Amino acid sequence: MSTIDDKKQDQANSQHEYDDFTNEKLLAGHEFDGIRELDNQLPPWLKYLFYGSIIFAASYLTLVFVFEDENIIQAKEYQNEMAAFIEDEEAAEEDETAAPVIRTQEEIMASGQATFSKICSVCHGKFGEGLVGPNFTDEYWIHGGSRDNMHEVITTGVIEKGMISYKNILTENQIQDVITYIQSLQGTNPPNQKAPEGEKYVPESEEETAS
Numbered sequence: 001m002s003t004i005d006d007k008k009q010d011q012a013n014s015q016h017e018y019d020d021f022t023n024e025k026l027l028a029g030h031e032f033d034g035i036r037e038l039d040n041q042l043p044p045w046l047k048y049l050f051y052g053s054i055i056f057a058a059s060y061l062t063l064v065f066v067f068e069d070e071n072i073i074q075a076k077e078y079q080n081e082m083a084a085f086i087e088d089e090e091a092a093e094e095d096e097t098a099a100p101v102i103r104t105q106e107e108i109m110a111s112g113q114a115t116f117s118k119i120c121s122v123c124h125g126k127f128g129e130g131l132v133g134p135n136f137t138d139e140y141w142i143h144g145g146s147r148d149n150m151h152e153v154i155t156t157g158v159i160e161k162g163m164i165s166y167k168n169i170l171t172e173n174q175i176q177d178v179i180t181y182i183q184s185l186q187g188t189n190p191p192n193q194k195a196p197e198g199e200k201y202v203p204e205s206e207e208e209t210a211s
């Protein structure tokens with residue numbers, strides 16, 4: 001059929017009017033400021049995009065409201081993450097509180113000695129007799145001989161003398177263990193001792209030397 005016939009037919013049904021120049025269908029009732037809208041088909045790509053978005057929306061809504069998919073619902077994802085985090089925290093806390101109870105004095109000493117031989121002996125001597133760093137076997141201490149004093153030096157370091165901070169290198173347990181080990185060196189009298197440095201330290205109580 002020719003366009004002219006179409007036009008006649010349509011106009012007869014009074015459904016459409018036609019653009020005077022292009023002869024294309026106009027959408028009835030869509031006029032603004034003398035501009036009229038053509039009644040054209042949407043281009044296929046747009047149409048399928050539109051259908052596609054409907055299908056996507058339908059499946060998305062199904063996942064959210066019917067299956068309550070955890071990967072889509074952020075609130076759920078958040079809850080799960082938080083629950084996992086709290087669980088981890090609790091597990092870690094349990095570890096921390098459980099550790100000193102389970103570990104024996106031998107294990108603490110072994111751990112302390114391992115750290116000492118691996119890291120500290122280079123400067124403090126194989127037997128703690130002192131080398132670059134001070135002697136640990138005498139009663140003299142530059143920064144004080146209590147566990148707290150040692151802890152302070154080990155975690156803060158005395159960087160200008162070459163003693164770095166081990167805060168991020170050793171765990172708190174390892175630090176406590178190596179302090180216990182250092183305390184055990186007291187009075188061992190190894191050969192080639194470095195001369196005493198600092199002040200004589202007298203433990204305030206028996207507890208200070210025991211760990």
Ligand code: HEC
Nearest residue numbers: 119120123132133134141142143144150153158161162163
């Ligand atoms: C690179 C050398 C070096 C290493 C490695 C080193 N230290 Fe030291 N350390 C020093 C020096 C030097 C001093 C003395 C600091 C000063 O004169 O104030 C010192 C001081 C100390 C003191 C204080 C001693 C005192 O008389 O008050 C403690 C405790 C100590 N170190 C523990 C450790 C432990 C534990 C390790 C191993 C984890 C370690 N150091 C590794 C060089 C070292």
